[in-house]
Amino acid sequence: MEEVVQTSARRTIACFGEALIDFRAERADNGQRRFVEQPGGAPANVAVGVAALGGRARFIGMLAQDMFGDALQAALSARGVDISQVRRTHEAPTALAFVSLADDGERSFSFYRPPAADLLFTETDFAGNAFDDVAILHVCSNSMTAPAIAATTLQAMSRADAAGALVSQDLNLRPALWPRGVDPSPTLWQALARAALVKLSHEELAFLTGDGDIAATVARLFAGDTQVLVVTNGAAPLRWWTRTRAGSVDTFRVDPIDTTAAGDAFVAGLLHRLVERGVDRGGLVAAFEDDTLRADLLRHGAAAGALATTRHGAFDAMPDTASLRALLETTS
Numbered sequence: 279m280e281e282v283v284q285t286s287a288r289r290t291i292a293c294f295g296e297a298l299i300d301f302r303a304e305r306a307d308n309g310q311r312r313f314v315e316q317p318g319g320a321p322a323n324v325a326v327g328v329a330a331l332g333g334r335a336r337f338i339g340m341l342a343q344d345m346f347g348d349a350l351q352a353a354l355s356a357r358g359v360d361i362s363q364v365r366r367t368h369e370a371p372t373a374l375a376f377v378s379l380a381d382d383g384e385r386s387f388s389f390y391r392p393p394a395a396d397l398l399f400t401e402t403d404f405a406g407n408a409f410d411d412v413a414i415l416h417v418c419s420n421s422m423t424a425p426a427i428a429a430t431t432l433q434a435m436s437r438a439d440a441a442g443a444l445v446s447q448d449l450n451l452r453p454a455l456w457p458r459g460v461d462p463s464p465t466l467w468q469a470l471a472r473a474a475l476v477k478l479s480h481e482e483l484a485f486l487t488g489d490g491d492i493a494a495t496v497a498r499l500f501a502g503d504t505q506v507l508v509v510t511n512g513a514a515p516l517r518w519w520t521r522t523r524a525g526s527v528d529t530f531r532v533d534p535i536d537t538t539a540a541g542d543a544f545v546a547g548l549l550h551r552l553v554e555r556g557v558d559r560g561g562l563v564a565a566f567e568d569d570t571l572r573a574d575l576l577r578h579g580a581a582a583g584a585l586a587t588t589r590h591g592a593f594d595a596m597p598d599t600a601s602l603r604a605l606l607e608t609t610s
Contacts, residue, residue, distance in 0.1 A: 288413040288442070288558070290360070291328045291549050292336040294434050295321035295421035296396035297350045298373040300538065300592055313376065317353040318592030319396070320418040320450045323539050327546025327582065327596040329358040333553060336360040338408065338434075339421075342395035346372035353593055365403045370395045377538055385538045389454055397427045404434065409441040413553050416545065417473075418450040422465050423457075435472040444552070444559035445503070447473035448545050449482045471502030474559055477545055480511035505563050508576070510544060512537075516580060520566050527573065529580045530609060534587035539595045546596065547582025551575050581605045 301313035328335035337359050341347035343366050354361050373391035415438035422428040435445050456462045487495040499507055500521045507519040515526040557565040566572045585597035
């Protein structure tokens with residue numbers, strides 16, 4: 279497997295948004311339910327995933343000044359993530375998510391948020407040079423569930439784009455996090471219009487499409503800044519689009535036990551490989567229209583996502599370089 283290393287000074291993948299604590303439900307030997315504490319949060323997971331693969335990762339966000347905020351900061355730092363732009367607050371606690379797993383590893387969530395510290399990050403909390411060395415800024419929609427944090431997320435995307443970074447968004451839609459009676463679609467589309475690389479799940483594409491047709495949804499995405507769209511569907515083949523081409527790629531067959539962080543691991547694998555192969559914002563379309571390079575990029579993402587389902591947790595499920603390479607080489 280040929281390795282091409284990016285030599286540009288811009289190699290940092292910055293992930294903005296929430297970090298939280300997942301409590302995974304399991305049964306003790308006596309049959310009683312208990313919960314295992316695990317660090318998580320979609321953009322934080324991506325940062326950890328990039329670092330696990332040897333990439334330069336930064337997490338930008340607000341953590342609470344509580345025991346869970348302390349645990350998250352320690353976990354990010356221990357895994358090699360740059361936390362120099364993490365902020366702390368006494369004004370709200372850490373968000374919590376209780377996770378239950380079905381027999382096939384598929385997960386469901388119960389959230390305790392808001393209030394939560396991650397929602398309190400404002401534009402003034404960004405460092406003045408926040409994006410100067412950033413190759414890719416990655417965001418998710420969970421940092422858009424209230425007007426103030428949505429405005430901050432949009433500002434981050436604009437600032438990163440102005441600094442020359444590639445802006446990536448995984449919708450990662452969790453309807454339960456949005457206020458009851460609020461349609462998230464208008465806010466989601468504001469962010470989608472600013473992302474060069476968009477990753478959706480099959481269910482999220484259906485949500486955006488509603489009663490319309492997928493072609494119209496894809497066309498609407500490409501009417502904004504989107505250059506590449508990738509749609510995942512569990513173990514089924516993933517689909518990709520540019521403005522002029524489209525196709526599908528097979529995923530990897532594994533025995534899943536926990537799908538909690540699969541999408542985040544996919545994104546980490548893809549973004550890390552983009553930087554590793556020297557693909558920047560200006561070269562994104564060309565990379566995805568080159569059959570060999572596109573296959574390489576998507577296989578790295580798909581392999582990372584598959585491996586994450588074979589382990590419990592979120593941070594703890596992120597594969598390292600050796601395990602990723604082993605899966606890629608055994609299925610090449």
